[in-house]
Amino acid sequence: MRPGKHTVRRLTAAFFAVLLACGFLVPFGCFQDNFSRDVESVNDQEREEGSSAEGFPEPGNGGAITISAITFTSLQLKWLPGIDTVTLPAELRYQVYCSKINNIHTLEDIDANLSTVLLAADSYALSTFNITGLIAGTSYYFNVVVTDADGNRAAYTSTSGATLVANGIFLFSPSDTYNGNLMAVPVPVTTLVTTSVVGTPIRDHLDAICVAVRANDFADLPCTAVHAFISTGEIVSNTAGYDSIKGMPETFGLPVDQPVRGPGPAFYKVADNWADLFDADELAYDLLAADIAGQDWWSGSLGDGSFATDPTGTTQGYNCNGWSVGNNSAFGRMGKKTMADSHWISDDNVNCNTPQRLLCACW
Numbered sequence: 001m002r003p004g005k006h007t008v009r010r011l012t013a014a015f016f017a018v019l020l021a022c023g024f025l026v027p028f029g030c031f032q033d034n035f036s037r038d039v040e041s042v043n044d045q046e047r048e049e050g051s052s053a054e055g056f057p058e059p060g061n062g063g064a065i066t067i068s069a070i071t072f073t074s075l076q077l078k079w080l081p082g083i084d085t086v087t088l089p090a091e092l093r094y095q096v097y098c099s100k101i102n103n104i105h106t107l108e109d110i111d112a113n114l115s116t117v118l119l120a121a122d123s124y125a126l127s128t129f130n131i132t133g134l135i136a137g138t139s140y141y142f143n144v145v146v147t148d149a150d151g152n153r154a155a156y157t158s159t160s161g162a163t164l165v166a167n168g169i170f171l172f173s174p175s176d177t178y179n180g181n182l183m184a185v186p187v188p189v190t191t192l193v194t195t196s197v198v199g200t201p202i203r204d205h206l207d208a209i210c211v212a213v214r215a216n217d218f219a220d221l222p223c224t225a226v227h228a229f230i231s232t233g234e235i236v237s238n239t240a241g242y243d244s245i246k247g248m249p250e251t252f253g254l255p256v257d258q259p260v261r262g263p264g265p266a267f268y269k270v271a272d273n274w275a276d277l278f279d280a281d282e283l284a285y286d287l288l289a290a291d292i293a294g295q296d297w298w299s300g301s302l303g304d305g306s307f308a309t310d311p312t313g314t315t316q317g318y319n320c321n322g323w324s325v326g327n328n329s330a331f332g333r334m335g336k337k338t339m340a341d342s343h344w345i346s347d348d349n350v351n352c353n354t355p356q357r358l359l360c361a362c363w
Contacts, residue, residue: 057084057092057148060127063157065144071264072136072164073220077129079156082146089125095145096120096129104143105158122147132265136166136222166222169254169274171229171292172263173357174213180298180320180332180352185209202232202322203243210360218263223362227252230358231300231307231333233319242317245345246305248361249274255363262290278304282340287359296347297357298323299335303342308333308349320352327353335359 060080069076082092096119097104103113110116120129134140143158178185187208206228214226231244236251248254256274261267268290271277287293300319302308309317318333320326328351336347337357350356 057082057087057146057152057154059144059146059154059156063155065142065156065159067142067159067161069130069265070161070164071267072166072168072222073134073264074130074132075134075161075163077131077142077144077159079127079144081125081127082154084148084152086150087148091124091149093122093124093147094120094126095122095147096126096131097143097145098131099141100139102141102158102160104141105155107145107153107155110143110145110155133220134163136163138163168259168261168267168269169361169363170218170221170223170261170263170267171270171287171290171359171361172214172218172221173293173297173359174209174217175294177295177355177357178298179326179355180323180330181326182206182209182298182320182323182358184324184326185358188212200232200234200236200243202234202324203228203236206230206232206323206358209358210362213360214362218362220264221362225252225254226360226362227254228358229361230298230323231305231319233300233307233309233317233322242307242309244305244307245299245301246278254361258363262287262292266291278342278345283344284340286338286340287335287344288337293337293357293359295355295357296337297335297359298332299345299359300333301335301345302333303346305345308346318349325352327351332356 059082065077065079067075067077077096081089084092097110098117098119099113099115101115104110104116119131120126139160139162141158141160144156145153147153183202183205187205207226210228211226214221227248229245231242234243236243241247243251249256254274259269259273260271260277261269268285270283270285270290300308300317307317315321318331320332321330330352331349332352334347334350334356335345336343339347
């Protein structure tokens with residue numbers, strides 16, 4: 001940037017001031033030291049006056065902000081660090097702003113609009129920011145402000161991006177493991193809500209566990225319906241058979257045409273749709289790889305998702321006696337976390353004192 005008239009006059013005055021202070025026959029070091037300090041003083045003054053040094057701090061790469069890693073509920077912002085004539089790069093501070101309205105182009109916009117949300121405040125040397133907790137299928141506007149040590153600010157170029165539209169059945173699980181007495185797992189009273197199935201206390205209790213887990217650990221999943229992904233073996237009143245995973249579309253209105261995914265941040269797709277989950281083909285990812293379950297899990301199901309009845313007739317089925325027994329006096333059917341064939345849902349019958357995960361589904 002070429003110096004303006006005021007800058008030239010100040011530098012000339014500084015030059016003669018140094019000569020008078022040091023004498024005409026002085027070592028160059030004295031001249032250089034005083035001259036440098038005086039130029040710095042001029043730069044500081046001009047920055048305050050907004051003259052030839054205006055435009056600093058300056059956003060990197062012309063103020064461009066890029067958006068990547070977009071999911072249903074999150075995305076990532078990236079930008080190049082700003083530059084400044086005085087403040088070191090590591091001492092520049094950044095603020096990240098978000099709005100659902102296209103109204104954060106300039107500093108004046110950001111300061112004036114009440115709809116603007118500050119996501120990151122005064123973060124040093126920041127050039128990447130992950131934004132979570134967004135709403136699926138929603139457009140957002142973003143901007144970044146860089147601030148130097150003197151409080152001078154500059155806005156980057158605002159950009160916009162939209163999260164993915166929610167289209168999926170999401171499987172997840174609590175981090176805890178449980179023996180087969182799932183009815184003994186405590187649930188908050190506020191989550192113990194009666195499902196659409198009448199007279200099914202086991203289903204209601206297990207669903208309540210999943211409602212609490214989703215609220216506490218998976219609140220960003222774009223879902224309105226939450227249920228335990230398990231066959232309880234209860235006789236349901238609005239179907240002709242047992243309460244089972246296979247019957248969830250009929251019982252709960254689960255959408256059969258949507259892909260089945262793991263939770264965020266990756267949202268791995270394990271099956272193209274509900275039928276693909278149970279056909280002869282293997283899952284695209286096993287439950288461990290898809291971040292769905294870190295341990296084997298209680299399914300109470302056969303390979304097609306139906307209730308695992310006891311063919312000998314000794315018991316009703318392999319569901320730890322209505323998921324109420326936690327010792328080795330009963331058995332429960334389990335699924336394998338590392339298998340992608342039918343063993344992912346129906347591997348073996350194990351003693352009900354075995355610690356396993358409970359899977360949940362939401363959509």
